[in-house]
Amino acid sequence: MNKLLKEHIVVAQNASGRNMNVPLYRFVGKQPGPKVYIQSSIHGAEVQGNVVIYQLIQWLKNLPICGEVLLVPNCNPVGTNIKAGEYTLGRFDPVNGTNWNRGYYYDDAFIREFAHSIDDEEAVQSIKFRFRKKMKQQLQSRLDETWGIGLAQHLNLKLQQLAFDADYVLDLHNG
Ligand SMILES: [Zn+2]
Structure with missing residues (x-):
């Protein structure tokens, strides 16, 4: 059966200095194959993707795979924890208004040069x-x-480090 590895990466610290972690669930099959990367809740209020990943984890415990599936639910602990009453302000960093989902690395000149x-x-x-x-x-x-990297961009880059070598990448968003 697949090997399941659970770990955490630190993506930020809260105001009192405590580390904020993101959980990683890595399923590795006995046979080689492609790598799949799935994350959810980069917009902290969009929690439905976490349920999808939970269901997938139950499936993958009993379904032999080839290759690797890396699941990253609750990938934005900062956004998920910012509440106003019962409302989750999950879409923007309240410090500077940056959308949590706009800081991934992309450089047109780099792509062009590589091409x-x-x-x-x-x-x-x-x-x-x-x-x-x-x-x-x-x-x-x-x-x-x-200098110059905000919290959202830092979080995006840390997640992109997990996904850059995947053959398939899904970033689950939902209303
Ligand atoms: Zn979204």
Whole structure:
């Protein structure tokens, strides 16, 4: 059967200095195969995706897979915990108004430059390998910047580090 690994990554700290964690559920099949990445609740009030992931976890406990499925429910503990009465203000960082879902790394010039580095002979596997290696470096260098990265962008980059080498990525949003 699949191997299930549960871990946490630290994505932020609250005002009193306590770490805010995001849970990771990693199912690894006995046979090799593609990597699937699914996250939910980047907009903290959109909790329905967490239920979908919960159901998926129950399924994957008994369903042999090839490859890997990485599930990241409640991926925005900051947004989920910001309440006004019973209402969850999950869409924007209340400190600066930034949408929690707009800070992923994308650089048109980087993509263009990489595209020019490919020649007609190169195998798809090799292109993927090189691209992911460069993406990994780009993400780390953004996170290493000591100035200018807001909480939302920091969170997005940490999540993108989990997803950049996946063959399929789903980011669950719902009303
Ligand atoms: Zn959303």
